[in-house]
Amino acid sequence: MSDTNTKQVNSNSQGYVILYILLAVLLLSGLIFLFKSSLFEKRSIEARILKDEIYLNEDLVYTDNTPKAAKWQWEFGNGEKSNTQNGSYHYTKPGSYIVRLTVDGELREQFPVNVRDTIRSIVDSVLTISGPTAGVVNEEVRLEGDGEGKNFEWSFGETGRVDVKGKTALYTYRAPGKYVVRLRSDKSARPIYHTILITDPNSEIVQDLVAPGDGERKTIDDIRARLQAIANGADFNYNYYYLINKYMCGNEKVTVNVEMNGKKKQTDIYSYCMGLTFGGEIAVDEAQLTIKPNSSCASLVSIKQHSATAQPTPSTNSADVQARN
Template sequence: MSDTNTKQVNSNSQGYVILYILLAVLLLTGLIFLFKSSLFEKRAIDAKIVKDEIYLNEDLVFTDNTPKATKWLWEFGNGEKATSKTGSYHYTKPDTYIVRLTVDGELRQEFPVTVRDTVRTVVDTALTISGPTAGLVNEEIRLEGDGQGKDFEWSFGETGRVDVKGKTALYTYRAPGKYVVRLRTEKSHKPAFLTILISDPNADIVSDLVAPGDGERKTIDDIRARLQAIANGADFNANYYYLVNKYMCSNEKVTVNIEMNGKKKQTDIYSYCMGLTFGGEIAIDEAQLTIKPNSNCASLLNIKQHSGTVQAETSSTSDAAAKTK
């Protein structure tokens, strides 16, 4: 009886041992699996761009949320890069680009991006000018501008430059004539213009304006004198704008036909006068205006001139020839 009980106890003990061993093996296997899973778990990249189609006036917004990531390299398909986790990028040319992200030097993802031309909405940016349309030499003119923008720039047509800045413009003309005032701002789609007539109370400039058969010799002498002054190195702006404003109604594109030393060419009044300042010794022989019908504004200027250098060379050659004889 005792032996039987002993055998039964041993048998039960062996069963428990086997059960414990099995449990231990299962537990160890589970721990190993969990350890290996956490240690060798393959990370997946978690990145995105907000929009894959943008316009030139938009920024490409990008972000990455990859777990435990510490290093990022964004490549925008045009040679430029960024190393931030999240940010934005501005393209300067429309095209299709491939944006590439590399996380921690091993995880990679690509995003195709299309950049289109900017569609701009044209805003009403009309400018207006308020003020007189006539004035006197050496008398201050006051003009007011109205419209969108902060930087108001006024050109009064006498200097060819921006003369005044601000919504209110004060300016004093130094010479009589018909001037075109121009106003623009950084937001203006088109500039605003105002034509203003400046008179000299001490001289009747109307009688000096060119008209067919009226004061022709006086006009020719006046133009020749001003052009010759420019050629001789006198103040360019004073003489140039005197001619343009007095005879050409401030039009700097009036055509000029030039005949010089037997050669002919054509240009505009500004280019011609600028050329006089670099042309060496130029002598103005004749100047003739063609006037627009029913107008005091010139549409064409014919000039005959010669080079003083050529004349001097010719004289020297003639003198040498005479001595040889």
């Protein structure tokens, strides 16, 4: 009888031990799952608005660089929405608004925006530009501006500065490309724009943009310098359209795969360049092109960059820019 009781006690003890082991395994598995979920799989929104206080004559510029994001909804606090990843929005009434962003239906962030009435000292007027929409290199282009004001300033998009003053503007382009001409006056709250395509009829044979040796080095340095200029706060339109027109044949539908400090994210060329303008201190280290077969257009740009406050490492900070067909 004693032996039977002893065997039963031992059997019960073994059962409890097995039960405790199973509970411990389940508890450990749960802790590991929670640990991984909280530290390794949690995403956060990486979105920005350019300014949180604007006037009615300004546009709200917004952009998002959340890793692996596929769906966006921007709500502008007045009932209007947008499903674009990046863009701009124009308010029609002054006031305080809360801009809300929802990424992939689960990640959310909001930005307070104050829209002030247009400055009363600036009298807005309607400006117009008349003139050709096409031209050729080394031949004079004539544009006429019309509207109220005494001082008119023209920027033809090639030099990044004011090129001509006065209602009538004469300008000679030195390089082919698609340029955005800007006209301002002292009586206009906002500039107006005119697009002109400049071609070179004497250039029948177009060589690859990237050639081995010194040519490739110059191209790398040129692209890197333009991107760095954008990051440093230089004229965005001038440097951005310079790259688009010279190396991408005017194609702005470009994919950007950014890897920086071991982190990867995908966006487009416009958003990438916009991110440089308010993405912190960025140092662009190198940029290389790959040309489409039988074409002079870039299909891929590989960029290396790092935070200007940290030293770059060889294994990080690369970005791939690939054209969408």
